[in-house]
Amino acid sequence: MIIRIMGDGQYQASEALCDELNEIDNRIVGMVEEGKAEEFRKELAKLISEIKEKAEAIDAKEIVESNIIVPPEDLSFEEAKAVFRGSGIFAD
Amino acid sequence: METVIKSKMNKVLNRMEDPRETLDYSYEKQLELLQNVKRGVAEVTTSKKRLQLQRAKLMQNIDKLGGQAKDAIAANREDLARLALERKAALVQQVEGIDREVAELEKQEEKLIAAEKRLSTKVEIFRTRKESIKAQYSAAEAQVKINESVTGISEEMADVGLALERAENKTEGMKARAEAIDELMEAGTLQDLTGGKDEIDRELSKISVQSNVESELARLKTEAGKGPEKAKSGEEGKSAEEKKEV
Numbered sequence: 001m002i003i004r005i006m007g008d009g010q011y012q013a014s015e016a017l018c019d020e021l022n023e024i025d026n027r028i029v030g031m032v033e034e035g036k037a038e039e040f041r042k043e044l045a046k047l048i049s050e051i052k053e054k055a056e057a058i059d060a061k062e063i064v065e066s067n068i069i070v071p072p073e074d075l076s077f078e079e080a081k082a083v084f085r086g087s088g089i090f091a092d
Numbered sequence: 093m094e095t096v097i098k099s100k101m102n103k104v105l106n107r108m109e110d111p112r113e114t115l116d117y118s119y120e121k122q123l124e125l126l127q128n129v130k131r132g133v134a135e136v137t138t139s140k141k142r143l144q145l146q147r148a149k150l151m152q153n154i155d156k157l158g159g160q161a162k163d164a165i166a167a168n169r170e171d172l173a174r175l176a177l178e179r180k181a182a183l184v185q186q187v188e189g190i191d192r193e194v195a196e197l198e199k200q201e202e203k204l205i206a207a208e209k210r211l212s213t214k215v216e217i218f219r220t221r222k223e224s225i226k227a228q229y230s231a232a233e234a235q236v237k238i239n240e241s242v243t244g245i246s247e248e249m250a251d252v253g254l255a256l257e258r259a260e261n262k263t264e265g266m267k268a269r270a271e272a273i274d275e276l277m278e279a280g281t282l283q284d285l286t287g288g289k290d291e292i293d294r295e296l297s298k299i300s301v302q303s304n305v306e307s308e309l310a311r312l313k314t315e316a317g318k319g320p321e322k323a324k325s326g327e328e329g330k331s332a333e334e335k336k337e338v
Contacts, residue, residue: 004251006251007255063245
């Protein structure tokens with residue numbers, strides 16, 4: 001899977017990693033639903049750092065479309081309500 | 093946001109007669125965006141510098157207030173010292189706020205510079221690819237290749253465009269804050285507790301004027317041969333005269 005972290009470039013992630021990320025993604029959806037802004041922020045930061053640590057950065061010379069687009073870390077809670085809903089950004 | 097940009101782009105692209113023109117059009121847009129990102133980086137840098145300048149001014153005032161508090165204590169004026177320290181604490185708070193904002197701007201700056209690098213690498217690849225597509229394919233054949241190239245880079249463009257927008261919103265907010273501090277300083281609201289002669293200064297200089305007057309007076313009296321002893325007796329004599337008058 002090719003993941004773009006908005007403002008941070010693209011990453012190649014394995015299926016196993018995507019499953020792991022999907023769990024975080026689902027937790028975020030729950031937090032947004034319950035209005036837990038602080039916890040949401042921590043979890044979004046975790047989602048992003050997991051991708052940066054465990055996925056492989058794609059060379060800037062590659063021009064490819066992403067399968068998944070992850071919003072930036074400074075996403076506001078209001079914006080999050082539109083992004084993290086239903087099954088989140090990773091399909092279940 | 094991304095879909096808005098993409099659909100706008102597609103509308104323009106679909107209107108072109110020769111699909112190969114869409115490559116040039118997209119390239120032009122890429123260059124434009126690169127220019128905008130560069131301008132965005134410059135703006136972030138400017139607001140950062142402005143905040144740093146304000147910070148330096150505030151630090152000067154903090155030092156001054158610290159000195160005033162010391163002088164006030166030396167002159168046995170705890171009330172003045174307290175006033176100076178209270179003002180100092182308020183300014184320290186301002187400085188802390190500025191530090192947080194500068195750190196935030198630095199993050200933005202780094203991100204934009206990295207985004208600019210990524211985009212310019214892709215734009216260069218796109219340019220080469222564009223020329224080879226134009227040379228190799230006829231208008232009819234080129235469509236698929238063109239779609240692939242254009243959609244590939246348009247995601248990057250949308251991302252950079254959005255990062256730029258976010259950075260601009262942030263610098264706007266900080267500009268407003270920096271302007272507010274500037275205005276306060278110019279209007280004298282802060283000046284009273286920072287630059288120029290403030291009331292603490294006036295009080296402190298009053299104290300030093302008084303003690304100067306006293307010591308000068310004492311010196312003059314000694315010079316005139318009227319030491320503290322004689323001056324005292326003179327005074328007694330005067331009061332005796334006054335008593336006589338009564």
